[in-house]
Amino acid sequence: MPNLSNSNEVNAEGDIFNETDQIRDKCLQDLKQWLSEVSLNARTEDKYLLPFVRGCKFNLSKIQRKITNYYIMKRDRPEWFSNRNPLLPNLQDLIKLGVFVPLKKYHDNKMVIVIRTAAHDPKRHTWDDLSKAGMMILDVACMENEVAQTNGVIAIFDMFGMGFSHYRTLTPTLIKNIVFAWQNYHVRPKQLEFINSPIYINVALNIFKSFMTEKMKGRVKVHFGGVEKAHTIVDKEILPFEYGGNEGSFESLGNFWFEKLLEYKDWFRDDERYKAS
Template sequence: MSTYKFTLSDADEKFAINVLNETYETRAKSLEEIKKWLMENPNISGKLDDLNILAFLRGCKFCLDKTKEKIQNYYEMRSKVPEWFANRDPLLPQIDELARLGVFVPLRQFQDNKHVVIIRTAVHDPRKHKQDDVFKVGKMILDLLGCENERLQIYGIIAIFDMQGISVAHARQLPPSKIKKAVHAWQNYHCRPKQLEFINAPVYINVLLNVFKGFMSKKLKGRVRVHFSGLNTLQDVINKNILPIEYGGTDGTIDDHINLWHKRLVQSREWFRQDEMYRSILH
């Protein structure tokens, strides 16, 4: 039987019940069902602890069929996309450099209980850095974030895509095949993207976004918003006290947040080494 105990606030529990269909009985029954299914499935080497399984159940509002499909897709992706999920060593020079640049930066405070991350889409040099390594670093940090923040499973994530400095060379790193793979990952990961906010967008952003939207579900398309008028409209949806100074906020500098997550990556080197065993078994 499951040993999981809900340790968050009464308000969090009420939200989980009303929005995610997560009653005590449903949670216990669903955890046992998914564990049994995973243990009987020879094609998936999956994590069996309650918290990891709950991430998928909550993302699917405890629909067992959808949860199994999402878990299947997630572990298949980990096997079929080794350029993102294999050799995730934080001390590799290309990983270390991108983490220090801050390609994917979780913030320290929450907006309406949602975790906020800034994805700096053009801070890397496309002549030097591979887009696959950029995605790899983002997934590494997102995996750590999901491990340590259970509320992320319940309320989801707000992604701010900062497009400052984006160039044709950056856009060339994102052919439709790679965009399709990225969107598939968003829709099958263990946390739900609730808002996709694009800032510092060039005038031609809709050309690129339309390619992304072509692979999105209707629900995800409805969560995309582009801010053309600087940072003012971003602050209409994200409180200033959450944002770094460079984004018109008051919570330290962007480097403060970058340094925190670079340190956490390095400290988690062994965790990443062990995590690579969890994937689909390809025949």
């Protein structure tokens, strides 16, 4: 992981959700007991359960629902969760292009991720390719940084270049699946910020919002204007060069994440077997 600053680790008496050793251990014990009785074929190591536990604020029924949805999604979306090999040309191109990049530094103790929705050529890459690459990066980023579990993520969607060739393949079914993933992944999406927004963005966003919970709808914010709008969302200095910041280019960030995913190549192969039966 890059040298992330302002990190917020959860201590033994963590102050994010009043987390204590006793509360955490009891919740994990109850969760593992439940997992032993259902057919989700889920990972049961603490490091993989804690993101769900913290994301649901130790509410066991919410944790169970979210884990169930997550492992059903892994079963039902093979286009996203099978053959997750970063060396595949279609994935390697997107990762190196920097279409989905967690930044090097946090803002307000939250991980910041920039998603460049139209940086790819829709004739070469599909939305499923982008989703697959993005979730691979998100998996690794969350494993290596507790702050994504505890304080959550600020997602900046750069809409620059979005045209008909991009929109025409965004079917309602695909949008529904993407929103389902946002709401059931093991990370806390705290802000969904759209920059370089076209004037007709609300037409597309209304479809997305139709599948969102009320809580998630309240986290969506649209910004009209150029990349300088990103400076109103997070500290300018932590942004890539292309956005007027100081923390590397999208190319360098893309290359970093490609090398990082290569380190997890065996993990991705093994992870495919964990899904609902």
